Amino acid sequence: xxxxxxxxxxxxxxxxxxxxxxxxxxxxxxxxxxxxxxxxxxxxxxxxxxxxxxxxxxxxxxxxxxxxxxxxxxxxxxxxxxxxxxxxxxxxxxxxxxxxxxxxxxxxxxxxxxxxxxxxxxxxxxxxxxxxxxxxxxxxxxxxxxxxxxxxxxxxxxxxxxxxxxxxxxxxxxxxxxxxxxxxxxxxxxxxxxxxxxxxxxxxxxxxxxxxxxxxxxxxxxxxxxxxxxxxxxxxxxxxxxxxxxxxxxxxxxxxxxxxxxxxxxxxxxxxxxxxxxxxxxxxxxxxxxxxxxxxxxxxxxxxxxxxxxxxxxxxx
Amino acid sequence: xxxxxxxxxxxxxxxxxxxxxxxxxxxxxxxxxxxxxxxxxxxxxxxxxxxxxxxxxxxxxxxxxxxxxxxxxxxxxxxxxxxxxxxxxxxxxxxxxxxxxxxxxxxxxxxxxxxxxxxxxxxxxxxxxxxxxxxxxxxxxxxxxxxxxxxxxxxxxxxxxxxxxxxxxxxxxxxxxxxxxxxxxxxxxxxxxxxxxxxxxxxxxxxxxxxxxxxxxxxxxxxxxxxxxxxxxxxxxxxxxxxxxxxxxxxxxxxxxxxxxxxxxxxxxxxxxxxxxxxxxxxxxxxxxxxxxxxxxxxxxxxxxxxxxxxxxxxxx
Numbered sequence: 001x002x003x004x005x006x007x008x009x010x011x012x013x014x015x016x017x018x019x020x021x022x023x024x025x026x027x028x029x030x031x032x033x034x035x036x037x038x039x040x041x042x043x044x045x046x047x048x049x050x051x052x053x054x055x056x057x058x059x060x061x062x063x064x065x066x067x068x069x070x071x072x073x074x075x076x077x078x079x080x081x082x083x084x085x086x087x088x089x090x091x092x093x094x095x096x097x098x099x100x101x102x103x104x105x106x107x108x109x110x111x112x113x114x115x116x117x118x119x120x121x122x123x124x125x126x127x128x129x130x131x132x133x134x135x136x137x138x139x140x141x142x143x144x145x146x147x148x149x150x151x152x153x154x155x156x157x158x159x160x161x162x163x164x165x166x167x168x169x170x171x172x173x174x175x176x177x178x179x180x181x182x183x184x185x186x187x188x189x190x191x192x193x194x195x196x197x198x199x200x201x202x203x204x205x206x207x208x209x210x211x212x213x214x215x216x217x218x219x220x221x222x223x224x225x226x227x228x229x230x231x232x233x234x235x236x237x238x239x240x241x242x243x244x245x246x247x248x249x250x251x252x253x254x255x256x257x258x259x260x261x262x263x264x265x266x267x268x269x270x271x272x273x274x275x276x277x278x279x280x281x282x283x284x285x286x287x288x289x290x291x292x293x294x295x296x297x298x299x300x301x302x303x304x305x306x307x308x309x310x311x312x313x314x315x316x317x
Numbered sequence: 318x319x320x321x322x323x324x325x326x327x328x329x330x331x332x333x334x335x336x337x338x339x340x341x342x343x344x345x346x347x348x349x350x351x352x353x354x355x356x357x358x359x360x361x362x363x364x365x366x367x368x369x370x371x372x373x374x375x376x377x378x379x380x381x382x383x384x385x386x387x388x389x390x391x392x393x394x395x396x397x398x399x400x401x402x403x404x405x406x407x408x409x410x411x412x413x414x415x416x417x418x419x420x421x422x423x424x425x426x427x428x429x430x431x432x433x434x435x436x437x438x439x440x441x442x443x444x445x446x447x448x449x450x451x452x453x454x455x456x457x458x459x460x461x462x463x464x465x466x467x468x469x470x471x472x473x474x475x476x477x478x479x480x481x482x483x484x485x486x487x488x489x490x491x492x493x494x495x496x497x498x499x500x501x502x503x504x505x506x507x508x509x510x511x512x513x514x515x516x517x518x519x520x521x522x523x524x525x526x527x528x529x530x531x532x533x534x535x536x537x538x539x540x541x542x543x544x545x546x547x548x549x550x551x552x553x554x555x556x557x558x559x560x561x562x563x564x565x566x567x568x569x570x571x572x573x574x575x576x577x578x579x580x581x582x583x584x585x586x587x588x589x590x591x592x593x594x595x596x597x598x599x600x601x602x603x604x605x606x607x608x609x610x611x612x613x614x615x616x617x618x619x620x621x622x623x624x625x626x627x628x629x630x631x632x633x634x
Binding site: 138140155162234 | 425442453461465467475589
């Protein structure tokens with residue numbers, strides 16, 4: 001098969017590229033390298049079955065040229081940082097909503113029928129049901145990031161109805177593991193590198209969050225695409241647990257053998273739009289037969305271990 | 318108070334302008350006249366308290382200049398036709414989602430805190446609960462129109478959380494009454510003008526739809542804004558009933574004293590993305606104390622009566 005992976009040099013996209021190549025497929029990767037990193041494609045670039053297109057999908061003609069003759073599109077290109085929405089609202093609209101629309105139009109122009117989309121548990125806003133299922137009550141958005149991904153989901157669904165496409169929409173918890181380049185584990189590790197004696201924590205440390213190991217995430221996506229057959233297939237992706245920010249800090253400090261003074265900024269939210277409790281009901285994909293291999297704690301440790309052996313990532317950001 | 322009404326020359330927008338002026342407020346109206354009609358502003362233009370800006374809100378600088386010093390924005394500018402989404406997908410993205418984003422950015426730049434937004438019952442897609450409440454299970458979009466309005470809703474909600482705005486989001490059923498310029502009553506009337514002996518009906522005529530009289534709609538919006546105080550206030554707006562397309566045809570034919578041959582295109586959907594059953598649970602706004610004055614049947618008759626006395630509208634479209 002020939003697949004297209006947008007955001008191919010990103011954290012999750014680059015893992016998908018590696019996995020598809022390993023399974024013997026051909027892959028066209030697209031990235032504008034706004035946050036993607038060339039070293040994440042070191043392995044892929046050695047394969048003759050990988051073709052890299054450097055371009056920005058905000059330009060519809062780039063999308064139309066790149067997304068041709070493929071069996072499916074893995075649309076992972078995005079502004080992935082939920083935290084800075086109120087600083088750069090345009091980014092979420094342009095890089096998440098409009099880029100997805102451009103991908104859909106390119107698929108329509110080139111008669112591509114299948115899309116997998118990296119959505120987010122953030123679209124549940126501040127959920128009222130925990131664990132939160134895919135059919136939770138119609139949520140209210142609390143972040144620009146969530147709003148922009150919800151918008152993208154909606155257009156994908158409408159294209160399925162209007163133009164006969166098939167979609168696989170995955171609402172992720174936060175993803176951890178090799179090539180992780182932003183988020184709380186990254187922030188904590190960076191702080192402990194710079195000043196091991198002190199750790200500043202956004203919020204009160206009691207926020208309850210969920211995480212999934214990146215290779216489990218990739219595995220789940222491919223599993224769902226193999227076994228689910230609806231026109232629009234929506235799956236929460238996570239483990240069946242959550243942890244407190246403080247738990248995560250304990251695991252990180254224990255692994256690094258540090259005992260920093262903890263300074264909390266306070267409040268139940270770390271930043272505007274921070275969600276104090278994220279815990280997704282993943283029974284839908286579990287019932288299909290998939291299960292994660294790593295717990296949240298194992299994922300955190302794996303991530304810290306990766307950062308420790310790849311401090312260049314921490315230093316350049 | 319000074320209010321801004323976007324889409325001020327449209328069906329619903331022009332009624333809001335008239336109502337606000339009648340209540341003694343000052344009004345800045347914006348329209349690009351892509352579908353809005355100057356005659357709908359004949360009354361407003363006689364008032365020294367009305368200022369008309371002709372401009373396209375797809376240009377952010379138009380939005381920023383127009384939306385200044387106002388107490389609230391009534392954002393009604395939109396591509397309002399659910400039926401042609403698959404023909405012009407860009408229109409829904411640009412005129413509904415991006416224009417709403419531009420309005421929000423203009424509000425942020427000019428420190429405007431309150432917005433009323435014309436959303437749609439179409440965002441419930443093919444609902445599974447009837448009547449459908451605001452907190453229905455997270456829907457799947459079935460039309461570009463619904464998707465683009467859902468996207469707009471999401472951004473409005475995120476701006477409320479991120480920038481402290483207050484929003485009133487109204488999910489309308491189809492609106493009927495004076496100045497109605499598109500939709501099934503319009504189509505049927507136009508056909509009966511052109512060939513009174515024959516009526517072509519999209520679908521099987523059994524589609525169950527809900528309608529609300531435009532002046533009841535305006536009344537409901539202002540009522541909700543007076544009595545609801547949440548950060549994000551979402552209300553379904555409709556009557557507590559639905560009708561079949563065939564009922565509506567009966568009322569129209571009876572009023573016009575016509576007995577056309579009915580030719581059905583067949584199928585439970587009139588077009589791609591047509592929703593065979595729309596029936597919203599409006600108990601939330603009813604509990605606040607509002608109620609409609611006209612039934613669906615009365616609204617249909619009022620609309621036909623308006624068209625009969627304003628055939629120029631039918632002739633120009």
